[in-house]
Amino acid sequence: MFAGHVGAALAIGRVERRVNPGAFVFAALLLDVVLWIFILLGLETVAIPGNFAATHQPEFVFPYSHGLLAATAWSLLAGIAAFLWYPHLGAAKLRAAAVAGLAVFSHWLLDALVHAPGLPLAGESSAKVGLGLWQTMPIALVIEAFIALAGLWLFLAGAKLSRGKKVWLSVLVLATLVFTIAGMTVAPPPPSATAMASSSLATLAIVCFLAGWFGKRAT
Numbered sequence: 398m399f400a401g402h403v404g405a406a407l408a409i410g411r412v413e414r415r416v417n418p419g420a421f422v423f424a425a426l427l428l429d430v431v432l433w434i435f436i437l438l439g440l441e442t443v444a445i446p447g448n449f450a451a452t453h454q455p456e457f458v459f460p461y462s463h464g465l466l467a468a469t470a471w472s473l474l475a476g477i478a479a480f481l482w483y484p485h486l487g488a489a490k491l492r493a494a495a496v497a498g499l500a501v502f503s504h505w506l507l508d509a510l511v512h513a514p515g516l517p518l519a520g521e522s523s524a525k526v527g528l529g530l531w532q533t534m535p536i537a538l539v540i541e542a543f544i545a546l547a548g549l550w551l552f553l554a555g556a557k558l559s560r561g562k563k564v565w566l567s568v569l570v571l572a573t574l575v576f577t578i579a580g581m582t583v584a585p586p587p588p589s590a591t592a593m594a595s596s597s598l599a600t601l602a603i604v605c606f607l608a609g610w611f612g613k614r615a616t
């Protein structure tokens with residue numbers, strides 16, 4: 398899931414408009430940022446199964462980025478980071494911290510919706526969960542598109558952004574949606590785990606940067 402995380406971040410961004418939505422997009426994608434870095438470091442793994450052309454679902458071993466316990470810890474860390482990062486928010490710091498933590502945790506919830514049961518509760522040997530909506534890909538993609546577009550709409554309604562920035566932010570969300578749909582339907586298997594990790598990290602960085610740029614409100 399990719400566009401759905403961006404949509405969740407934008408919906409959450411509406412709750413605290415003084416924080417740049419790029420920060421929430423980064424928070425909502427943080428578990429994947431951690432995943433791809435850990436794959437490059439050899440701490441977690443991704444394998445391309447033989448039926449990838451039919452399922453488009455790589456197989457992950459990812460207890461430190463996508464385990465429930467780990468996701469909770471990353472959410473808490475993000476909350477603490479936001480609390481320290483936004484001193485100018487005064488009393489609203491605590492709320493910004495809670496919302497940033499929620500953005501990180503929303504990733505786990507949405508992944509648990511679509512992934513086959515493979516997200517561990519704690520370590521790799523613990524019980525694994527996942528509702529497996531990706532087994533019915535068209536429904537999964539319709540739901541993801543709905544989350545992405547609803548999040549965009551919620552954020553844009555009442556946002557203090559120029560018309561141009563609203564258009565560009567919409568283009569960005571639509572681009573992530575096209576990227577997601579292509580990735581889950583027609584994309585060829587990635588050549589290697591390293592290539593997959595590097596290109597994913599680059600894509601995540603670009604999307605966070607552009608969301609921060611287009612979403613930065615006029616002061």
Ligand SMILES: [Zn+2]
Pocket residue numbers: 398428429463504508
């Ligand atoms: Zn994920």
